[in-house]
Amino acid sequence: MKQTSKSITLSKRQFIGAVGALTLSPTFLMAQTSGVIKLIVPYGAGGPTDVVARLVSTHLQAVLKQTVVVENKPGAGSAIGARFVSISPPDGNTILIGNISTYAIAPATMKTPGYDPVKSFAPIIQTSDMGSVMVTSPSFPANTVQEFVNYARANPGKISYGSAGIGNSAHLLGELLQTKAQLNMVHIPYRSGAEMSMAVLSGQVQFAMTDLSASIGQIREGKLKALAVTGITRSFDFPNIPTMIEAGYPDMVLRNWTGAAVPAATPPAVVKRLENAFNEILKMPEYQNAMRKIGGDAKPNSSEEFGHMIAADFKKWNEVAKAAGISLD
Numbered sequence: 001m002k003q004t005s006k007s008i009t010l011s012k013r014q015f016i017g018a019v020g021a022l023t024l025s026p027t028f029l030m031a032q033t034s035g036v037i038k039l040i041v042p043y044g045a046g047g048p049t050d051v052v053a054r055l056v057s058t059h060l061q062a063v064l065k066q067t068v069v070v071e072n073k074p075g076a077g078s079a080i081g082a083r084f085v086s087i088s089p090p091d092g093n094t095i096l097i098g099n100i101s102t103y104a105i106a107p108a109t110m111k112t113p114g115y116d117p118v119k120s121f122a123p124i125i126q127t128s129d130m131g132s133v134m135v136t137s138p139s140f141p142a143n144t145v146q147e148f149v150n151y152a153r154a155n156p157g158k159i160s161y162g163s164a165g166i167g168n169s170a171h172l173l174g175e176l177l178q179t180k181a182q183l184n185m186v187h188i189p190y191r192s193g194a195e196m197s198m199a200v201l202s203g204q205v206q207f208a209m210t211d212l213s214a215s216i217g218q219i220r221e222g223k224l225k226a227l228a229v230t231g232i233t234r235s236f237d238f239p240n241i242p243t244m245i246e247a248g249y250p251d252m253v254l255r256n257w258t259g260a261a262v263p264a265a266t267p268p269a270v271v272k273r274l275e276n277a278f279n280e281i282l283k284m285p286e287y288q289n290a291m292r293k294i295g296g297d298a299k300p301n302s303s304e305e306f307g308h309m310i311a312a313d314f315k316k317w318n319e320v321a322k323a324a325g326i327s328l329d
Contacts, residue, residue: 012178017316019173035067036066036069037061037094038070038071038093038095039057040071041098042073043072046097048213048258049070051294052097052215052296053258056097056278056281059281063281077116078098078102079110079124081096082106085121090266092268094262095124097127097260098112099256099257099259100169100255101169104117104318108321109321109327109328110329117314118311123259123306124271124300125303126258128258128296129231129255129297129299130294130296131220131256132210133212133228133230134209134227134244135225135239136206136207137201137206143225148207148227149181156183158285159183159186160185160205161206161209162208163189163190163203164190164196165189165190166189170196171189173252175187175323176320180251188205193210197214201218202287211256213295216237216295227241228242228243228247228252230254231243237295257309259306260274273304279300
């Protein structure tokens with residue numbers, strides 16, 4: 001008997017529904033989350049973001065039962081590593097571990113960063129929260145922010161502040177303070193945070209806004225004097241140091257957070273699986289204790305919350321950069 005074949009046609013809605021069901025199936029998810037996971041750090045080894053990534057990698061490997069490696073791709077103010085992840089296969093195996101500079105400040109200050117912090121990524125989670133701190137040398141004649149402001153106003157053009165390069169967070173914080181307090185100060189960029197700290201210690205510059213994690217030891221030893229932290233609340237390690245909010249400058253808030261994201265086209269179910277895995281890590285006492293040792297904090301959060309944070313900080317620092325005329329090639 002001769003067999004006849006029947007053609008099967010699907011409506012557009014049926015086709016989309018079938019594809020959606022496939023992407024949520026256990027078989028598809030397993031295919032999307034197998035193999036080696038690469039945590040891309042857009043900075044060199046040894047810095048605060050790299051430290052967070054390596055802490056995450058150990059626990060993530062145990063939670064997901066997959067091999068996890070850390071790859072450093074520094075350059076262009078973290079834009080090189082961010083671009084790399086943005087164009088990687090959207091399979092959940094290439095994860096950006098960046099910080100506020102990666103997701104907000106670099107794209108706000110660069111003419112062509114090569115990625116959009118809101119559109120190029122699917123946010124997974126915030127992995128840490130670290131504050132910045134305003135530091136001077138111990139001999140500087142000011143012990144509070146207001147005393148500093150009064151001194152700077154009495155000495156226009158004679159106060160300089162350091163940063164680890166044009167357009168980074170320390171530079172933008174200095175510009176924001178200059179605007180809000182109506183000061184006339186000079187910006188001196190250095191090649192690294194270490195050089196910037198040495199400039200404050202030696203008196204080459206009068207102050208700097210530095211990562212708390214990088215200066216925590218020098219503050220404890222009395223080599224640097226801390227006037228205020230830029231977090232919303234006081235530091236766990238230095239409860240006696242006031243916030244910039246308490247000092248009368250509520251706009252001077254910068255949280256040097258780090259966070260994880262994947263390429264924008266990554267399936268939502270894969271993003272959710274990663275979010276759940278990262279949240280398991282954030283709840284671990286050993287991870288939280290490790291964060292506190294470097295002046296940071298960690299608490300469970302969501303992809304949606306992290307996405308809102310990226311968008312809000314990008315908007316804020318984009319406005320600051322434009323007001324200060326900062327635009328990098």
